[in-house]
Amino acid sequence: MTSEFDLPCSACGGDLREATIESHELGLQVETEMPLLVAECRTCGERHYPEGTLATLRGHTSWES
Ligand SMILES: [Zn+2]
Numbered sequence: 290m291t292s293e294f295d296l297p298c299s300a301c302g303g304d305l306r307e308a309t310i311e312s313h314e315l316g317l318q319v320e321t322e323m324p325l326l327v328a329e330c331r332t333c334g335e336r337h338y339p340e341g342t343l344a345t346l347r348g349h350t351s352w353e354s
Contacts, residue, residue: 292328293338296328298333298335303330303331304330305330306329306331307326307327307328307329309325310325310336311325312324312325325338325346326341
């Protein structure tokens with residue numbers, strides 16, 4: 290199974306590493322204290338959100354965009 294962590298960064302092609310961030314770091318109104326799993330680029334710091342993380346956000350958040 291291919292996960293976000295197996296893919297290169299879509300911004301710069303760098304390697305992604307697994308990282309967890311607190312929901313409040315996203316600046317979102319997230320009704321969960323659960324740390325969120327993200328794929329963070331080692332090179333440029335771009336964050337990519339795995340499907341499971343997006344599902345969590347969708348369940349707890351109203352995006353401002
Ligand atoms: Zn990158």
